[in-house]
Amino acid sequence: MPAPLVPATPAFEADGTPYSPLFDDIFHSREGGPAQARHVFLGGNGLPGRWKKKSRFTILETGFGIGLNFLAAWSAWRDDPDGPAKLHFVSIEKHPFSATDLARLHARHPEFAALSSELCAAWPMLVPGFHRLEFEQGNVVLTLCLGDVATVLPQLRLSADALFLDGFAPARNPDMWSSSALKLVGKLAAQNATFATYTAAASVRDALGAAGFEVRKVPGYASKRDMLCGRYMRPGSAPAAPSQRRALVIGAGLAGGAVCERLAARGWELDLVERAPGPAQEASGNHAGAFHPLVTIDDNVMAQLSRAAFCHALRQWPTLDGVSWSRCGVLQMPRTEEESRGQSKALAALGYPPSYASLVSRDEAAAKAGIEVTEGGVWFPSGGWMQPATLVRAFLEKAKPRLHFGTHVDRLERSSQGWLARDVAGNPIAEAPIVVLANADDALRLAPSTFATVRRVRGQVSYLPAAKVPPIRAVLLRGGMVLPATQGVAVTGASYDVEDNDPNPRLDSHVGNLERLARILPECIGQLDPLTLEGRVGFRAVTRDRLPMVGSLSDDPQSAGLQGAFAYGSRGILWCGLMAEVLASRLEGDPLPIEARLAKAVDAGRFERRARPG
Ligand SMILES: Cc1cc2nc3c(=O)[nH]c(=O)nc-3n(C[C@H](O)[C@H](O)[C@H](O)COP(=O)(O)OP(=O)(O)OC[C@H]3O[C@@H](n4cnc5c(N)ncnc54)[C@H](O)[C@@H]3O)c2cc1C
Numbered sequence: 215m216p217a218p219l220v221p222a223t224p225a226f227e228a229d230g231t232p233y234s235p236l237f238d239d240i241f242h243s244r245e246g247g248p249a250q251a252r253h254v255f256l257g258g259n260g261l262p263g264r265w266k267k268k269s270r271f272t273i274l275e276t277g278f279g280i281g282l283n284f285l286a287a288w289s290a291w292r293d294d295p296d297g298p299a300k301l302h303f304v305s306i307e308k309h310p311f312s313a314t315d316l317a318r319l320h321a322r323h324p325e326f327a328a329l330s331s332e333l334c335a336a337w338p339m340l341v342p343g344f345h346r347l348e349f350e351q352g353n354v355v356l357t358l359c360l361g362d363v364a365t366v367l368p369q370l371r372l373s374a375d376a377l378f379l380d381g382f383a384p385a386r387n388p389d390m391w392s393s394s395a396l397k398l399v400g401k402l403a404a405q406n407a408t409f410a411t412y413t414a415a416a417s418v419r420d421a422l423g424a425a426g427f428e429v430r431k432v433p434g435y436a437s438k439r440d441m442l443c444g445r446y447m448r449p450g451s452a453p454a455a456p457s458q459r460r461a462l463v464i465g466a467g468l469a470g471g472a473v474c475e476r477l478a479a480r481g482w483e484l485d486l487v488e489r490a491p492g493p494a495q496e497a498s499g500n501h502a503g504a505f506h507p508l509v510t511i512d513d514n515v516m517a518q519l520s521r522a523a524f525c526h527a528l529r530q531w532p533t534l535d536g537v538s539w540s541r542c543g544v545l546q547m548p549r550t551e552e553e554s555r556g557q558s559k560a561l562a563a564l565g566y567p568p569s570y571a572s573l574v575s576r577d578e579a580a581a582k583a584g585i586e587v588t589e590g591g592v593w594f595p596s597g598g599w600m601q602p603a604t605l606v607r608a609f610l611e612k613a614k615p616r617l618h619f620g621t622h623v624d625r626l627e628r629s630s631q632g633w634l635a636r637d638v639a640g641n642p643i644a645e646a647p648i649v650v651l652a653n654a655d656d657a658l659r660l661a662p663s664t665f666a667t668v669r670r671v672r673g674q675v676s677y678l679p680a681a682k683v684p685p686i687r688a689v690l691l692r693g694g695m696v697l698p699a700t701q702g703v704a705v706t707g708a709s710y711d712v713e714d715n716d717p718n719p720r721l722d723s724h725v726g727n728l729e730r731l732a733r734i735l736p737e738c739i740g741q742l743d744p745l746t747l748e749g750r751v752g753f754r755a756v757t758r759d760r761l762p763m764v765g766s767l768s769d770d771p772q773s774a775g776l777q778g779a780f781a782y783g784s785r786g787i788l789w790c791g792l793m794a795e796v797l798a799s800r801l802e803g804d805p806l807p808i809e810a811r812l813a814k815a816v817d818a819g820r821f822e823r824r825a826r827p828g
């Protein structure tokens with residue numbers, strides 16, 4: 215059972231220094247937080263000197279706390295015209311402050327006022343997992359890992375140039391300084407990485423030495439006589455940087471659009487090939503769809519991934535222009551007594567903040583939904599609806615790839631540049647070292663696999679005239695879904711038709727959709743005639759484990775450069791942004807934005823790897 219995340223509560227010593235009742239220690243030197251950050255953590259790592267003119271510089275911190283080290287590093291980056299093009303700051307925190315408390319703590323440091331207000335505005339909901347926040351047009355990237363160092367460190371995939379070891383006094387918090395934790399830190403160090411810490415404890419010095427660091431004692435900050443800093447002396451982890459930033463993306467739906475946006479943000483040159491005459495004409499072309507995370511009592515991989523993707527989407531979407539969506543809230547009503555008990559148990563055990571998910575009674579649910587409902591359930595206040603085509607267009611507007619609409623990729627061939635796409639007449643379309651297959655269930659036709667399979671599952675939504683459904687204020691789910699009306703249409707559905715290739719809306723699917731709707735809004739059914747309803751059919755691409763396929767399709771050198779971003783099943787709105795960030799981070803050698811176990815669960819080569827002996 216996963217342990218709920220316990221936020222920190224601000225407390226202060228008599229002299230105003232922030233104090234942790236949990237650890238019985240102060241957060242920083244009484245003589246000043248920002249100055250300590252500069253002396254110990256920046257100075258101890260030879261910064262800003264060591265990052266000058268680098269294309270990327272990665273700092274790993276244990277203990278985000280108040281974030282003064284991050285603000286000091288960001289501020290130094292701002293002041294340094296020769297600073298790295300991209301600064302990654304990855305920080306682990308078991309007990310994060312809320313945004314309100316952080317703002318209050320930062321108010322003591324007016325020099326950081328502007329940066330603090332950006333940080334607090336981007337601050338995530340306090341739910342476990344990794345949260346990637348971007349600042350300075352994506353050139354300063356904070357990956358906040360909410361969890362215990364012991365569980366987070368093995369899940370990081372990065373190559374750190376500098377290490378900020380900041381976890382309270384070793385005597386008060388030995389877990390943070392254990393030899394196993396510091397060994398894991400060493401495994402994440404790049405060649406010649408440096409570290410710094412304010413402590414000079416002999417136990418820490420010894421554990422760092424055993425983990426492969428050369429350790430030096432140097433003058434500490436203010437009244438502290440000594441601190442430790444040094445260098446990693448073993449061969450370090452090395453990020454793989456791409457030799458060329460060029461890719462050919464196939465498919466202009468949510469998957470392909472999001473991949474274009476994330477790669478273009480990293481300076482990639484892109485060709486986007488789509489067989490339809492424009493973007494979002496297949497599965498991603500429904501009038502609207504729902505988005506919300508999943509909650510399960512065991513917080514399984516799907517629940518963790520959906521949480522990460524949900525939080526990522528809520529940060530990304532507001533940065534895009536022209537997207538039509540709403541965080542109107544989502545009410546998930548149980549279908550059975552057993553499901554209802556499961557919901558109660560899960561929410562009691564997981565201890566989520568109400569801003570993420572909470573259990574609501576029937577009356578509370580009715581107040582939120584703006585209508586009588588049959589049942590209470592799980593309320594996701596930040597869930598809602600999205601018009602997916604507007605999202606795809608916004609991605610493409612930002613990425614500005616070269617567009618090849620109305621062009622069907624018949625086959626891919628190896629070429630001197632990597633991969634060449636040809637149309638059905640054998641004419642070349644475009645070529646690039648990297649191909650991203652974002653063409654849903656057609657991906658494995660272009661890159662056949664012995665082990666992976668993707669099913670094509672028909673889905674039909676029904677479009678209800680707004681006048682014939684009550685004016686609900688939230689998305690309502692109970693097996694099926696119904697969305698608040700937008701542009702005069704309320705979407706309900708959807709059918710799930712395996713081995714059914716019919717592209718046209720059908721009466722039996724409308725009837726099925728109304729049966730599902732009857733469980734949610736029984737009183738409106740009488741007004742709806744399935745014979746007169748309009749609707750739309752799309753095809754989901756679904757793997758055996760219902761998880762997306764992201765990244766390299768195979769380890770076989772013959773497949774080098776072949777990447778996947780497909781099989782988004784019934785959750786493409788949710789998956790597209792985070793999966794694109796995972797793919798782009800892998801291609802760039804950036805720190806991964808999610809835990810290694812989650813990245814492995816969506817890895818496009820997983821079926822092949824699992825089938826291999828040993
Ligand atoms: C009925 C229904 C309801 C849904 N409701 C929701 C919902 O409420 N919430 C949610 O999150 N998700 C929902 N989904 C799922 C979501 O729509 C999909 O997961 C998502 O649209 C998949 O995006 P995609 O880009 O992978 O696929 P697509 O949008 O299908 O894009 C793939 C593109 O590749 C192109 N292509 C394919 N082969 C080639 C080729 N050889 N050459 C050139 N181009 C090619 C296609 O033309 C297409 O445009 C629903 C799906 C359906 C069917």
Ligand SMILES: C[S@@+](CC[C@H](N)C(=O)[O-])C[C@H]1O[C@@H](n2cnc3c(N)ncnc32)[C@H](O)[C@@H]1O
Pocket residue numbers: 222240241242251275276277278279280281282283284306307308309310361362363364380381382387389390
């Ligand atoms: C001294 S404070 C860090 C100060 C911070 N670097 C700053 O710049 O403000 C130490 C932090 O480590 C966190 N911490 C303690 N034990 C931890 C653990 N086992 N895993 C992750 N974080 C932990 C504490 O909650 C606290 O916020």
